[in-house]
Amino acid sequence: MQRLLLAAAMLVTVVACAGEEAPPYWSVEATTDDQIFDMLRQARGIEACALVPRTELAELGMPGPDRLRRTEGCATTLTTADGPGSFDLTVVAGTFDGAWGVVPDTSESTTIGGATLTTIEDRDSRRDRSIPEGERWCRVDVKYPASVGYTALLHLPAGSDPCPAAERLAEAAMGKWIEQPQHGTTAGLPRSVLTGADPCAVPVALGASIAANEQQLGACAFRLDGVHTAILFDYLPESSFDGPLDERGRYDLPDGPALMKGRLGPGFTVDEDNRPLVPTVAVGGDTPTSHRVMNAVLDHYR
Known part of the structure; x- marks a missing residue:
């Protein structure tokens, strides 16, 4: 009887473990070479233009067509009531210092949905943090534990504060990130021999x-x-x-x-x-x- 009970308990344990899904690659810190290379491989398959939250972007003005920005980015022009603007979304992956660009000490971060969102204002690059004249910009880095994610960069005409809108756009793209849209998702977007190519x-x-x-x-x-x-x-x-x-x-x-x-x-x-x-x-x-x-x-x- 004890053997039967033990066997039944072991069976329940095996079934329970078999039903558990591995966490998504971006949610676990990449520390070994295999983990880093796997993270890079999966990130190369993501289509940046498919992450652009066009509904939320349209609330700021009229978006233009998507354009490729390097092999891992997407650029969209924006026509607002106050003048032209733009929105760039770039998939980022890399564990070394500098992979995510310069992040000033004055930048603020928060955690949402398992990712660290860091806001970099245009005035962060100024010693006195004064608001620059002319076009304004704001960048939001969405970085998951595996050191993969994306940056959202918004440019708006002078007189605007782009950061609240940039933060909304970055958060809206998180829902699309979970879907991991692959190259070919966006209809009409050009493809080339570099689409998803491994440079190594x-x-x-x-x-x-x-x-x-x-x-x-x-x-x-x-x-x-x-x-x-x-x-x-x-x-x-x-x-x-x-x-x-x-x-x-x-x-x-x-x-x-x-x-x-x-x-x-x-x-x-x-x-x-x-x-x-x-x-x-x-x-x-x-x-x-x-x-x-x-x-x-x-x-x-x-």
């Missing part, structure tokens, strides 16, 4: 050493051939490609401290100034290793 894929294939705590979305820092360097994915206007070409005519060579730049595809969309944007890889340095990396990336994505 080629360096890994080349045998590079990659530290998890140095990584962020849209870029990869690594060590190869004893050299520490990085590559960056971005969307740049065609006019950015104006430097001398390498001996094979494949990419722009650096001019001074600038990066080498290579096209990974044709211009596929337009920005707010109607300039074609080109999927681009930039590689740091002008060494045999950096040229090796650039050619490998071009071979991989072209």
